[in-house]
Amino acid sequence: MRTQSRRRPPRATLAAVAAGTLLAPLLSGCWVGAGGAGSGGDSINVLMVNNPQMVELQKLTADHFTKDTGIKVNFTVLPENDVRDKISQDFANQAGQYDVATLSNYEIPIYARNGWLHEMDSYVAEDKAYDEQDVLKPMRQSLTGDDGKLYGQPFYGESSFLMYRKDIFEKEGLTMPAKPTWRQVADLAAELDGAEPGMKGICLRGLPGWGEVMAPLTTVVNTFGGTWFDKDWKARLDSPEWKEAVEFYVGLVREHGEAGAPQAGFAECLNNMTQSKVAMWYDATSAAGALEADKSPVKGKLGYAPAPVEKTESSGWLYTWAWGIQDASRNPDNAWKFVSWASSKGYEQLVGDEFGWSNVPAGKRASTYANPDYRAEAAAFQEMTKEAIEQARPDDPGVQPRPAPGIQFVGIPEFTDLGLKVSQEISAAIAGRQSVDAALKKSQQLAEEIAEEYEGR
CATH class of the missing domain: 3.40.190.10 (Periplasmic binding protein-like II)
Incomplete structure (x- = not known):
């Protein structure tokens, strides 16, 4: 049960909220990557955490996504604490410097409530190949806003x-x-x-x-x-x-x-x-x-x-690194094409072929756990992982009603x-x-x- 309605305050208010509640101390120094380049046309900017599976994604993008779509992706890759700070600055101010960013199921409902994210339902409805229903239900629920709309797509998930x-x-x-x-x-x-x-x-x-x-x-x-x-x-x-x-x-x-x-x-x-x-x-x-x-x-x-x-x-618990599209993105359609590719069944197959199935960003799709290649390589733990994610209850994790979602956290800024x-x-x-x-x-x-x-x- 969530008590706050989704309103869109003025951007100055949003920035103040972010500075007061979502931001850790501001970073100093230079940023890694090509985030300074403007997006638009056939180019998008993606800001993401520097974990190994994201780095593999960066390596595969040009030869596969860009080659197939003509969309150039400028990546900015930072450690977790740094990337959270950078994302909150850009999204809170709706600066539009980054079209897509990695967000967790902790941030996405909060960002959606503040009007910082582009809804994804309209894209999912048209993109039949993406197969939203294949995404595990707890993941879909955890990336849904107060208004019932989807605001994120999981890259990988865990319990x-x-x-x-x-x-x-x-x-x-x-x-x-x-x-x-x-x-x-x-x-x-x-x-x-x-x-x-x-x-x-x-x-x-x-x-x-x-x-x-x-x-x-x-x-x-x-x-x-x-x-x-x-x-x-x-x-x-x-x-x-x-x-x-x-x-x-x-x-x-x-x-x-x-x-x-x-x-x-x-x-x-x-x-x-x-x-x-x-x-x-x-x-x-x-x-x-x-x-x-x-x-x-x-x-x-x-x-x-x-x-x-x-x-x-x-x-x-339930956790996912997911993709969010900034509401102020100048190129949301191309941003969705990237999100759709990076979270797709096809991308998992690509990683399995290129790096081995143990490297696949799993924990998000039912089809992964039916894939014989993945099941063979992850036989020791794959079924237990799937069951743990499916049994997770982010809106009802205890013995009493909660005022905010979350299992291992409370979903407030x-x-x-x-x-x-x-x-x-x-x-x-x-x-x-x-x-x-x-x-x-x-x-x-x-x-x-x-x-x-x-x-x-």
Whole structure:
């Protein structure tokens, strides 16, 4: 349930909103790429994050998309934090410098609400070859605005699940339940400590960041019965459910988690799992591709289970890097042609042919999971990933109604700052510098400041 209607405020207001809520400190220095070139005619400007699959896209564009359409694509490629800042500047001001940008399912509903994005329904209706219905339903829903229109198309998607060492479980005489609870996972972690020299039972993120420790922790809070805000925008971080969830998470990672947990994020846990320093890891489904890569020392040794639960049927998160077209784009038709190509079945086939099916930007289309080439290369995890994404409930992830969408985040502009500050308190508790009670007392005060802005809407 969303409480804000879609209005189009003046652009000066939009810029002020962005500066106050969506922007991190402004960057200095030079930008990478050709973003300075104006779009128009047979040229578009694309601003995107510098992850490996996007870099592969950049390599393939000229010889395939441009060759087939005559549309030149000028790419600007930046690290994640930098690209978010650059996108919010350009889109908030509707400067039109960039026609297309990579946005997540956190930003797209917010940007759509502010009138910064071009709707895509009209293009989807005409572009029958794109096959919108093949896009997994949770992905479509997460990229839909308050007005029911589509404002993004996914490049790839992910949920979260539990990864574990099958060989270590077998050696220790342990069995992973088909649908584990968090209590069962904690018991398993205790059994697995020291299963090999220096091995810990589980890896859980502890690194500060709304997209680091708060992502897995918020899914734990959800399934333990908690919520950041109730349906009336009352902050609930001082609730018994939040306390139980955070005490459980902090206790588990302190007792049976990885070394250096307060500084461990996705990358550190991936390294720990790859180097056999942990027996289990709860995190993004996208990690499986790296763990099962040809040169991975743990390839073929892993099992996968659904995200652990307590009071909910499922608890996996939902995330996608998607394409958004700026409303002020001078070339939206050509921008759509690029989006359609970059998120199509044909593009996935191209990547499979050129780089191998393990590199395909999956997690968005049902047809990917029916493709025999992909199923063969991703056999260990592909079905579990698809199920996790299909079971994700971004509008109803807990046991109570929510005032804003989101599973591992709250879909409001202020969450980037709120989530960061709360994460710092939680990380301090994981480090033993303060109690969980002290962390949640400070966090509740931070959330109440946000709640005051929304109550009564």
